[in-house]
Amino acid sequence: MKPHMSFLVAALLLPGAQAQLWNTPQATASQPLLRSFKAEGDVLTHGQTRAELDRIGQRVIGVYVRAPKANTEDVARAILSAWGAPEDAVPDLKGVLDDPGFQQQAQQLFEEVSEDGGSAVYVRLQDGTWQAYTALKVYPHSAFPQVSAPLGNDGAPARLNIVSDYQCPYCNQLWNSASMAEWRSKPGVYRLNYHHFPLSFHPLALPAAQFSECAAQQGRFWEFSDAVNADFAHWTQQPEAEARQSFTRYAVSAGVTQAELDKCLAQDRSRDIMATADQLQRQLNVRGTPSVYLNGIKLNNYNDAAQIRAIRAVTEAGPGAEKVIEQRLKGLR
Known part of the structure; x- marks a missing residue:
């Protein structure tokens, strides 16, 4: 039973939510959701919270965040920033992260794939520290x-x-x-x-x-x-x-x-x-x-030449999105 799995889908369906993965690091970091974070290159910080943007070239393929257990709002903002979700999505996701049932579930790595199959979120709460990673979904x-x-x-x-x-x-x-x-x-x-x-x-x-x-x-x-x-x-x-x-x-x-x-x-x-x-x-x-x-990434539109070029750009250039994402996930497992 997965009582909390719907939070990601709900966030994606909110009015105004648009995928931010594939954007430049600058565009991702400048979202209103992250206005409280200080950006230095691909690293964003807010107090004890640290977010990192994984990218290949100028395309962000993942957003990773690490924060103390109490900083659930920061974690929610970092997760939602990968989809460009609106500000009013933050309280709902924060509420999920604050829920004792979900926190118990997150003792083991929690994973949910977006409804369109193009991205996934991974959440882990271990030793009083949140780790969350939102990234492209690349099937091996x-x-x-x-x-x-x-x-x-x-x-x-x-x-x-x-x-x-x-x-x-x-x-x-x-x-x-x-x-x-x-x-x-x-x-x-x-x-x-x-x-x-x-x-x-x-x-x-x-x-x-x-x-x-x-x-x-x-x-x-x-x-x-x-x-x-x-x-x-x-x-x-x-x-x-x-x-x-x-x-x-x-x-x-x-x-x-x-x-x-x-x-x-x-x-x-x-x-x-x-x-x-x-x-x-x-x-x-x-x-x-x-x-x-x-190359393991689901096409939303097989006629979209720009999307095809973007996927090839992040999968065919070394080390490739699959290896970058897998390396990041090793730290969460």
């Missing part, structure tokens, strides 16, 4: 299941993990987007991994995924997927038996051998596909499709 490469048909060079610097459902209309839009076309046209830059996530209310998504895996066995995953997405408006209106006939046509037109396709389909892969989807839900808290992760 190991969090993503292996896929049967990666596209792009193995050493490409930009890793894209695409969680998708063939019957999802928004996934179809992604497949046909200019962004997808660009990613696929640059194998030396982007490495694409497609992960199945068939939604329960899309009855044809799982059969389509099964056909795609059989196409992958013959090296035709992407060609089959192109055909499925090109004829999306047709097969999505068919009953399953007819849709399977359509999938067979798409597979054969993509270069799949009929005999090998039949042999593959005789082996039911639905359990493996759904097990992978369950893993994605558990490890990444995937709630819907499409969900796209670039």
Whole structure:
């Protein structure tokens, strides 16, 4: 049971709250929330409270604060500064930090991921001292299941993990987007991994995924997927038996051998596909499709070129956001 987990989401939903991570250190430090802090470079102090801005280049990727147990308002302000929350969010978060139940819970490292999946907050109360860290949420490469048909060079610097459902209309839009076309046209830059996530209310998504895996066995995953997405408006209106006939046509037109396709389909892969989807839900808290992760960071908008550049900037330059954040978290565990 996690009775206090909603405080972060509530803070993010307050009017005026906007993500401050990705901003410059100067912009982060100059927020009204931190007006009582004295800034010297990337360090901000207020009495015995010390906040530090983790950054790569000129982009803040995390806000760390350390303070005595009594200084809960300072801790609240530092946490909320990562989202640019309004002043009236401070009392509510301070109230959570002052709550004896939460303080007991925070004896062990408390973690909550934001509703959009792009950031996380970590809180620890140990030996009368608060430590809190709000940072980008960077999932390690190991969090993503292996896929049967990666596209792009193995050493490409930009890793894209695409969680998708063939019957999802928004996934179809992604497949046909200019962004997808660009990613696929640059194998030396982007490495694409497609992960199945068939939604329960899309009855044809799982059969389509099964056909795609059989196409992958013959090296035709992407060609089959192109055909499925090109004829999306047709097969999505068919009953399953007819849709399977359509999938067979798409597979054969993509270069799949009929005999090998039949042999593959005789082996039911639905359990493996759904097990992978369950893993994605558990490890990444995937709630819907499409969900796209670039170098472990969830994209809020896959068409946002500026966001893509920002993520690449903080993940591909050494030491990289994942290592910086993990190093900071070692001190909280």
